[in-house]
Amino acid sequence: MTDETLNGYRKSIDNIDAALIHLLAERFKVTQAVGRYKATHDLPPADPAREATQIARLRRLAAEAELDPEFSEKFLRFIIDEVIRHHERLQN
Numbered sequence: 001m002t003d004e005t006l007n008g009y010r011k012s013i014d015n016i017d018a019a020l021i022h023l024l025a026e027r028f029k030v031t032q033a034v035g036r037y038k039a040t041h042d043l044p045p046a047d048p049a050r051e052a053t054q055i056a057r058l059r060r061l062a063a064e065a066e067l068d069p070e071f072s073e074k075f076l077r078f079i080i081d082e083v084i085r086h087h088e089r090l091q092n
Contacts, residue, residue: 028083035087045087051080 038045055073062072 024079027079028086031083032086035083035090038087039090045091046084054080 035045037043055076058072058076059069062069
């Protein structure tokens with residue numbers, strides 16, 4: 001037995017998940033370029049001031065979008081930490 005309503009929701013979720021993966025891939029392509037730039041210009045892999053600004057900005061956006069700001073901060077922190085790890089590897 002199939003539930004067309006549930007299948008429709010799931011198809012939408014699948015499409016959104018695919019879009020998220022593609023967006024993350026593009027984001028990491030750009031952050032890799034940033035990491036290479038930082039490495040060649042002797043800049044530190046992390047920028048705590050920029051991170052704080054971004055987290056505050058995205059918390060505001062999350063609240064406006066009715067998304068839990070705590071969740072959005074955890075999600076962004078995970079991404080930032082991964083980017084910094086990549087940048088640190090490029091420094092070595």
